[in-house]
Amino acid sequence: MALHTRVKLANKLDTPKLHGLDRETLIRIYRTMYLSRRLDDREIQLKRQNKIFFQISSAGHEAVTAVMGLLLRPGVDWIYSYYRDRALCLMLGVTPLEMLLQAVGAKDDPSSGGRQMPSHWGHPKWNIVSKSSCTGTQFVQAVGAAEATLYYEAHPRALAQAKKAPLGEHVNHQPEEIVYVSAGDGATSEGEFWESLNAACAQKLPLFYLIEDNGYAISVPVEVQTAGGSISKLTRGFPSLHVAECDGTDPLESYAICKEAVQHCRDRRGPALVHAQVTRPYSHSLSDDEKLYKTAEEREAEAHRDPISKFSLFLVRERLLDQKEIETLEAEVDLEVRDAADAALAAEEPAIDSIRVNIYSPEIDPTSSTFETQPQLHGAPKTMVEMVAATLSDEMSRDERVTVFGEDVADASREENLKHVKGKGGVFKATSGLQRKYGHDRVFNSPLAEASIVGRAIGMATRGLKPVAEIQFFDYIWPAMMQIRDELCVMRWRSNGAFKCPAVLRVAIGGYLTGGAVYHSQSGESIFTHCPGLRVVMPSTALDVAGLLRTAIRCDDPVMFLEHKHLYRQPYNRSEYPGPDFTIPFGRARVVKEGSVVSIITYGALVHRAEVAAAQLEREGISTEIIDLRSLSPCRNGSSHSRRAV
Numbered sequence: 204m205a206l207h208t209r210v211k212l213a214n215k216l217d218t219p220k221l222h223g224l225d226r227e228t229l230i231r232i233y234r235t236m237y238l239s240r241r242l243d244d245r246e247i248q249l250k251r252q253n254k255i256f257f258q259i260s261s262a263g264h265e266a267v268t269a270v271m272g273l274l275l276r277p278g279v280d281w282i283y284s285y286y287r288d289r290a291l292c293l294m295l296g297v298t299p300l301e302m303l304l305q306a307v308g309a310k311d312d313p314s315s316g317g318r319q320m321p322s323h324w325g326h327p328k329w330n331i332v333s334k335s336s337c338t339g340t341q342f343v344q345a346v347g348a349a350e351a352t353l354y355y356e357a358h359p360r361a362l363a364q365a366k367k368a369p370l371g372e373h374v375n376h377q378p379e380e381i382v383y384v385s386a387g388d389g390a391t392s393e394g395e396f397w398e399s400l401n402a403a404c405a406q407k408l409p410l411f412y413l414i415e416d417n418g419y420a421i422s423v424p425v426e427v428q429t430a431g432g433s434i435s436k437l438t439r440g441f442p443s444l445h446v447a448e449c450d451g452t453d454p455l456e457s458y459a460i461c462k463e464a465v466q467h468c469r470d471r472r473g474p475a476l477v478h479a480q481v482t483r484p485y486s487h488s489l490s491d492d493e494k495l496y497k498t499a500e501e502r503e504a505e506a507h508r509d510p511i512s513k514f515s516l517f518l519v520r521e522r523l524l525d526q527k528e529i530e531t532l533e534a535e536v537d538l539e540v541r542d543a544a545d546a547a548l549a550a551e552e553p554a555i556d557s558i559r560v561n562i563y564s565p566e567i568d569p570t571s572s573t574f575e576t577q578p579q580l581h582g583a584p585k586t587m588v589e590m591v592a593a594t595l596s597d598e599m600s601r602d603e604r605v606t607v608f609g610e611d612v613a614d615a616s617r618e619e620n621l622k623h624v625k626g627k628g629g630v631f632k633a634t635s636g637l638q639r640k641y642g643h644d645r646v647f648n649s650p651l652a653e654a655s656i657v658g659r660a661i662g663m664a665t666r667g668l669k670p671v672a673e674i675q676f677f678d679y680i681w682p683a684m685m686q687i688r689d690e691l692c693v694m695r696w697r698s699n700g701a702f703k704c705p706a707v708l709r710v711a712i713g714g715y716l717t718g719g720a721v722y723h724s725q726s727g728e729s730i731f732t733h734c735p736g737l738r739v740v741m742p743s744t745a746l747d748v749a750g751l752l753r754t755a756i757r758c759d760d761p762v763m764f765l766e767h768k769h770l771y772r773q774p775y776n777r778s779e780y781p782g783p784d785f786t787i788p789f790g791r792a793r794v795v796k797e798g799s800v801v802s803i804i805t806y807g808a809l810v811h812r813a814e815v816a817a818a819q820l821e822r823e824g825i826s827t828e829i830i831d832l833r834s835l836s837p838c839r840n841g842s843s844h845s846r847r848a849v
């Protein structure tokens with residue numbers, strides 16, 4: 204049958220059913236779905252042959268994810284995907300060979316250079332941001348990415364500056380772009396899901412959520428996972444959130460529902476959430492056997508909903524393809540998968556010693572002499588806390604990519620109040636006056652949610668901004684631990700340098716007042732010095748605050764900047780302002796006092812105490828050197844002539 208006759212016939216049969224999709228596009232959808240399934244099948248075979256080490260499939264999820272690939276714009280929209288988004292990634296432009304290079308852990312795997320498990324998608328060309336194995340961390344990062352969308356719209360200078368920064372070639376922003384984030388039904392139980400919805404709705408962000416509900420999270424059924432068993436029902440109360448449900452095994456219904464939701468985001472009417480019912484025919488992964496917890500009847504019912512067989516039947520029934528054409532298409536795909544697998548199996552593995560590449564920025568070395576400068580001291584002496592605000596202010600004026608946010612950091616969220624009140628500017632006043640000077644879109648309060656503070660900073664930094672986020676008290680950093688340890692520190696390494704997130708986390712740390720007790724006095728900095736990829740600094744003087752905070756902002760790695768609360772207002776560590784370009788390299792300890800018998804190696808609030816102790820020792824005739832580490836990771840003590848180190 205001639206093509207045009209067949210299309211006419213199909214349209215005549217039921218035009219509304221096709222939702223405006225032409226024959227060519229319908230066949231493309233089927234081809235992508237089938238290709239996705241065959242890639243999973245091939246990986247399963249490779250796993251059974253011990254040629255790859257893990258397999259997690261997209262089987263059953265292909266229909267809704269393939270049509271999402273039609274609705275999203277490759278290289279324009281930003282994608283925070285999860286492991287069952289193979290069909291989406293194929294539709295966006297990731298090739299079968301690239302996917303199999305990841306499966307075998309090849310050097311040229313574009314998602315991670317062979318560093319991550321299979322199906323952890325990431326591709327800089329298509330704005331597919333590197334994903335970890337953690338369920339749910341992507342939600343808050345996607346919020347940060349969507350905030351970057353709105354920020355770049357309002358601040359073209361920031362975009363120009365971001366393009367000039369390292370990896371600037373991957374910074375892009377287009378009018379109407381949106382951010383996509385997906386996850387399974389189980390991942391919606393993570394706090395980050397709810398934190399992200401709260402932040403996304405409060406700001407009406409252009410963020411599209413696809414929840415791919417296959418009824419199980421490994422063996423936990425959805426009614427145990429989600430109160431009432433339906434995430435769309437639960438989320439309907441969020442203001443400005445467009446919520447819809449679809450049969451995710453039906454590409455046409457999925458297309459219609461997702462199209463409307465995507466448009467809601469493109470029109471800047473707020474975020475959207477599509478709850479798609481899908482199936483999971485291949486168990487959770489190859490390490491799982493669903494027969495242990497699903498009955499034969501359940502599995503049989505799922506098999507009837509399989510998107511691949513349903514859609515091929517539809518195409519034949521609607522006379523868009525005949526059986527022979529389906530077979531030809533499938534044979535072509537099989538051949539493509541075979542060739543890609545052969546090429547992937549022959550691909551080079553990463554060199555063992557390449558493991559250290561891309562832990563830190565290869566372009567900017569914050570320990571280098573480039574950061575050695577002389578202070579141009581002037582003005583009245585400032586306390587440490589005043590120096591934080593002054594340094595942030597100068598960096599914000601120099602670089603429009605810099606945003607400051609966290610709990611209570613703004614002067615007053617209700618801007619009209621600023622005519623009548625002085626403003627808060629942080630519980631310690633470290634960000635005082637910044638909102639007044641730079642505006643509410645650059646200095647703003649966040650909801651009280653630490654994981655999302657860090658996650659949002661990661662998303663913004665991945666898009667090229669330079670967020671300086673505040674964790675109000677070190678004691679409350681722990682909800683953000685996974686975002687820090689598994690995301691912030693590792694983004695560059697796990698994507699083999701394709702993505703980075705050089706955010707600065709300012710954290711007030713340590714004991715400072717009598718009665719601060721167990722939850723206002725913690726000092727756990729050593730935990731973070733054990734996280735490769737993160738720089739950790741902790742100044743003890745106002746001058747070092749200026750130099751090290753500026754280096755933190757100008758460097759290209761994530762930095763934890765620890766500010767000891769006890770030192771914020773001490774008179775003994777004050778300094779005149781050293782000028783807007785004063786930087787101190789990381790990894791350089793400061794000799795506080797020369798001495799030849801004993802060296803006290805310390806940092807933070809103990810530096811001053813060491814000085815008191817050293818004075819006492821000197822009175823007893825013991826020459827004492829004091830070293831202030833300043834930078835805890837990297838850490839070099841700099842002592843040259845001590846006999847004993849304390």
Ligand SMILES: Cc1ncc(C[n+]2csc(CCOP(=O)(O)OP(=O)(O)O)c2C)c(N)n1
Pocket residue numbers: 287336337338339386387388389390391415417419420421487
């Ligand atoms: C934070 C975290 N907790 C636990 C796991 C282990 N894990 C991996 S996938 C998964 C279930 C996810 O279920 P769901 O979100 O429904 O996605 P599905 O695999 O069903 O598509 C679990 C518990 C993990 N990877 N990360």
Ligand SMILES: [Mg+2]
Pocket residue numbers: 387388389415416417418419420421
């Ligand atoms: Mg699930």
